[in-house]
Amino acid sequence: MVKTRKYVVKKYFEGIPKRDDFEIVECELPSLQDGDVLLKTEWISVDPYLRLYNKMYPLPFDQFSPQVATIEESKHPEYPVGTKLLTYKGWCEYSIFNMNAPKIDHSGIVRRVPDLNGLSSSLGVGAMGPSGLTAYFGLLEICKPVPGETVVVTVAAGAVGSIVGQIAKIKGCRVIGFTGSDEKVNWLEKELGFDKAFNYKTVDIEKSLKEAAPKGIDCYFDNVGGEMSSIIISQMNNFGRVSICGCVSVYNEELTQLPKATVIQVAAVTKQLKIEGFLCDRWESKFPEAYKELHQWIISGKIKVREHVTEGFDNIFDAFLGLFSGENIGKAVVKL
Known part of the structure; x- marks a missing residue:
């Protein structure tokens, strides 16, 4: 036994x-x-x-x-x-x-x-497992970024967000990340190659976004939810795409007492946005090709783990x- x-x-x-x-x-x-x-x-x-x-x-x-x-x-x-x-x-x-x-x-x-x-x-539990697959399919299958577009990711220094940003850079996008400390900001910009990163605790999110993305946002990978996401979505371009992966801002709240955030329906309708939540198991039949590509990116140094x-x-x-x-x-x- x-x-x-x-x-x-x-x-x-x-x-x-x-x-x-x-x-x-x-x-x-x-x-x-x-x-x-x-x-x-x-x-x-x-x-x-x-x-x-x-x-x-x-x-x-x-x-x-x-x-x-x-x-x-x-x-x-x-x-x-x-x-x-x-x-x-x-x-x-x-x-x-x-x-x-x-x-x-x-x-x-x-x-x-x-x-x-x-x-x-x-x-196997990270970049070549659930975290990597979530980043890969949530960005590439829902947001479908194209070269030259601007991608914003929240919880950008986390297991999923850090990979999302690097894949977006591989695809030729401008990448903006939000994270929770100056140390993480430095890591995202200096080591991972994010074009801009912000400590959401110390900046005016709306003002920072307008300065970093004056032409608007095309893709948003949402890990945080709440008011921050409402601000980001309000600055998206026509036909922008939002991939909803999580809502860290409310995980420790009771689901019956969630904090209120600015409504996003006005932006969603007037800008004809695509907003979609997902679980990566939806694409299980494509996992082998995702593993192969993620492995190549890691080995080549295009993705730093x-x-x-x-x-x-x-x-x-x-x-x-x-x-x-x-x-x-x-x-x-x-x-x-």
């Missing part, structure tokens, strides 16, 4: 998540049945969206999130020992996954980690909490 520890959500989050919202449970895993694989977790992704999904499951529930794990024992002929998988088993040391089970929700998603050719397997690494099972909650105070630059991952 294999013993494992896991984080179990025992109380719904109220405001910012708290340590006592979780319980660390130790248990023995059962023997493998036909179709099962035993997975040892290597890397765990912590993401702001976990806050949004918190109240969608009955208590108690195991805290899910993307993870890269290696098969240590297998009773499935197509998945031998040593195979690396992306699953959403989340905050645990070991898990058992039945490879024949149908996908029902996040807990049923499993994919082989793509061939990384010497890159760290941590990228930065990870904020926390080590140890006992520190997973601290890594998660740090997201809400802006501690991470790039992808936040936990190494087990």
